Amino acid sequence: MTEEPATEPATEFDRFGAEATPLSAVAQTGDREVETALRPRKLADFVGQPRVREQLHLVLESARKRGVPPDHVLLSGPPGLGKTSLAMIIAAELDAAIRITSGPALERAGDLAAMLSNLAEGDVLFIDEIHRIARPAEEMLYLAMEDFRVDVVVGKGPGATSIPLEIAPFTLVGATTRSGALTGPLRDRFGFTGQMEFYSAAELEQVLRRSAAILGIEADGDGLSEVARRSRGTPRIANRLLRRVRDYAEVRADGRATLEVVRSALRVYDVDELGLDRLDRAVLGALVRSFGGGPVGVATLAVAVGEEAATVEEVCEPYLVRAGMLARTPRGRVATAAAWEHLGLRPPAEAGGVDAATPTLFD
Ligand SMILES: Nc1ncnc2c1ncn2[C@@H]1O[C@H](COP(=O)(O)OP(=O)(O)O)[C@@H](O)[C@H]1O
Ligand SMILES: [Mg+2]
Numbered sequence: 001m002t003e004e005p006a007t008e009p010a011t012e013f014d015r016f017g018a019e020a021t022p023l024s025a026v027a028q029t030g031d032r033e034v035e036t037a038l039r040p041r042k043l044a045d046f047v048g049q050p051r052v053r054e055q056l057h058l059v060l061e062s063a064r065k066r067g068v069p070p071d072h073v074l075l076s077g078p079p080g081l082g083k084t085s086l087a088m089i090i091a092a093e094l095d096a097a098i099r100i101t102s103g104p105a106l107e108r109a110g111d112l113a114a115m116l117s118n119l120a121e122g123d124v125l126f127i128d129e130i131h132r133i134a135r136p137a138e139e140m141l142y143l144a145m146e147d148f149r150v151d152v153v154v155g156k157g158p159g160a161t162s163i164p165l166e167i168a169p170f171t172l173v174g175a176t177t178r179s180g181a182l183t184g185p186l187r188d189r190f191g192f193t194g195q196m197e198f199y200s201a202a203e204l205e206q207v208l209r210r211s212a213a214i215l216g217i218e219a220d221g222d223g224l225s226e227v228a229r230r231s232r233g234t235p236r237i238a239n240r241l242l243r244r245v246r247d248y249a250e251v252r253a254d255g256r257a258t259l260e261v262v263r264s265a266l267r268v269y270d271v272d273e274l275g276l277d278r279l280d281r282a283v284l285g286a287l288v289r290s291f292g293g294g295p296v297g298v299a300t301l302a303v304a305v306g307e308e309a310a311t312v313e314e315v316c317e318p319y320l321v322r323a324g325m326l327a328r329t330p331r332g333r334v335a336t337a338a339a340w341e342h343l344g345l346r347p348p349a350e351a352g353g354v355d356a357a358t359p360t361l362f363d
Contacts, residue, residue: 059192073174077197078198122169298332
């Protein structure tokens with residue numbers, strides 16, 4: 001039932017422009033280089049995701065024992081949880097070369113044919129954002145995944161001929177933030193789907209310890225655990241906040257990320273105790289103060305905070321829902337008791353009902 005928008009929504013970064021929030025889960029300018037340095041290289045260095053890690057280990061190990069390329073792997077989950085990192089780890093664990101492309105880059109079937117015909121036996125082909133692959137390329141991919149062959153159409157009209165082309169046996173790793181947008185036939189051709197989950201604060205702390213060591217950042221344990229708690233269950237955000245804390249520590253303190261330094265730094269960057277930023281708080285504030293806690297439609301709510309409805313819906317709400325602050329009901333958005341309390345207000349009696357069953361993100 002997911003409605004495919006005519007054009008892909010802009011990324012969070014595009015929407016926020018120069019004001020990109022440090023809490024965006026989407027990679028921003030300046031992230032890429034550091035992220036490469038921070039990427040775990042082996043499955044054993046990959047923190048968290050115990051289920052996906054164990055399942056993947058079995059898939060890879062059994063293929064290695066049988067001496068064949070493993071089944072095609074689909075990695076699904078929100079941005080910043082380690083899909084690209086895992087794709088690279090799969091190749092490293094297999095001692096295989098990895099070729100990287102993305103759905104939007106495969107606009108014509110010919111783009112994909114060129115990619116596929118260059119593969120050597122056992123290579124890993126990584127297609128990021130695979131849900132955005134164009135239809136003709138997708139249909140070519142079916143045959144390649146199943147039979148390691150493609151039909152290249154030469155010419156146009158009645159004179160067109162189709163030439164079969166052998167492809168070396170390879171493993172496709174696809175990554176998607178919207179597995180619901182994948183067509184059934186494509187999804188069915190993956191032998192294994194890893195569903196990535198948000199990280200616990202303890203797991204993020206482990207990610208941060210490793211990152212601090214690699215980047216040479218001196219930090220106290222309780223400083224790191226504070227960063228972890230405010231990182232929305234997302235390693236990319238945790239690593240970014242760590243860098244902002246380092247900046248602050250170097251300029252305003254003696255370089256060490258103590259608990260006190262972390263708290264002051266995150267105040268400067270407008271990241272509150274639960275990892276909410278200014279816009280998140282504005283949305284909750286409007287919901288509670290202007291609409292008595294709701295229910296209110298998302299369009300009205302967006303007008304109240306001076307944002308586009310899509311930004312409120314796609315950027316703010318997923319985290320507010322996950323954190324147990326906001327509920328989406330058929331009649332509109334409703335603030336939970338936790339939202340009132342987070343804003344320092346006393347919830348009305350009826351606000352308690354909604355959040356009782358809502359799991360929160362924090363340990
Ligand atoms: N399980 C993990 N352990 C350690 N670092 C991680 C983990 N997952 C993600 N990261 C870090 O977060 C950053 C973003 O991860 P990435 O694989 O690019 O996410 P995605 O492709 O899902 O958006 C990486 O640079 C990496 O440093
Ligand atoms: Mg990625």
